[in-house]
Amino acid sequence: MxxxxxxxxxxxxxxxxxxxxxxxxxxxxxxxxxxxxxxxxxxxxxxxxxxxxxxxxxxxxxxxxxPISISDARDLLRFRYAVEPACVSEAIEHASDNILRGLDQYRSFDGSGEDFIDYNRAFHIALAQASGNRRMASAARDLIEQADRLVRISIANVKGRDHMQLVGEHVSLIDAMQRRDQRGAARIIKAHIEKTEKRVLPALARNAIIVEGRDL
The missing domain is CATH 1.10.10.10 (Winged helix-like DNA-binding domain superfamily/Winged helix DNA-binding domain)
Known part of the structure; x- marks a missing residue:
């Protein structure tokens, strides 16, 4: 390189x-x-x-x-809402059974804090790569990596964060994808990202290094 x-x-x-x-x-x-x-x-x-x-x-x-503005954070998460369901749909339609079975490695998580951020990023990137669409996967990966910064800043302010609940959402999505259930998988991934927005944005709003306007 x-x-x-x-x-x-x-x-x-x-x-x-x-x-x-x-x-x-x-x-x-x-x-x-x-x-x-x-x-x-x-x-x-x-x-x-x-x-x-x-x-x-x-x-x-x-x-x-x-700085991270609330409006930019919202834009980023809603862009993910558009791109990630498309990646999931492409994976269900075109990925081999072996590729979808490879998602089984994300059915469990044993750790906390920083380890969970790494696990979560790897899972969402794996979904994007399973699509087989290089342009779509590249766009999704960039969004996922940039979203990590939002999570790292907000995580200390999110009270009662339940990692296993999020892992459970991942497992439900994996199950739907392996069944080739387009409708079910779309519903799960969209709900998952909506919940992320509801968790992260209020936490960001409480953080002193966040700005309100469209600064980016």
């Missing part, structure tokens, strides 16, 4: 995993030292991340990790 891609992937991951929090300032020289590279690949990575609305260039001051 080219050096500039390594820097981009590392910096993007650090933002999405909230190692850099929304609102944090960043300097090219500091980032170059962090990733042990020259400033040029850092600058190129930051420009790519600006196009993804993850950072903002501040003239003569450097860069800032974009």
């Amino acid at each position: 080219l050096l500039r891609d390594n820097v981009y992937n590392s910096l993007r991951s650090d933002i999405l995993m909230c190692r850099f929090l929304p609102g944090d300032d960043m300097r090219e020289q500091e980032l170059a030292e962090r990733y042990a590279v020259s400033r040029q690949p850092v600058r190129e990575a930051l420009l790519r991340l600006e196009r993804e609305h993850l950072v903002t260039v501040q003239p003569r001051q450097g860069y800032r990790v974009n």
Whole structure:
């Protein structure tokens, strides 16, 4: 992989995993030292991340990790509401039995906190990849990875979060997909994303680093 891609992937991951929090300032020289590279690949990575609305260039001051607005978070989740059911539908129609059986690895979860975020992301990405549609899967994967930042910021504010309830929703979806039940699977994945919106948005609204307007 080219050096500039390594820097981009590392910096993007650090933002999405909230190692850099929304609102944090960043300097090219500091980032170059962090990733042990020259400033040029850092600058190129930051420009790519600006196009993804993850950072903002501040003239003569450097860069800032974009805050998360409630409206942008809502837009992202509703885009998932459009894309993920389409991926599930494509998987039911076109994926082999072996691919659908491969989802069985997500029927259980043993862990908490950060482990659950990793498990949840892997499950939703697996759904997207099962579609066999590379463009659709790529769009879904980007949305899922960006949604991780919302979850990481909100998770401390979500009271009584029941991971096993969410795993149960995953299991119901896997069952429907393996039965090739288009209607049932569509209902489950849509309800699952709707519940995510109802959990995450109020938690984000309580977080001090969230902004209300359309800043992104």
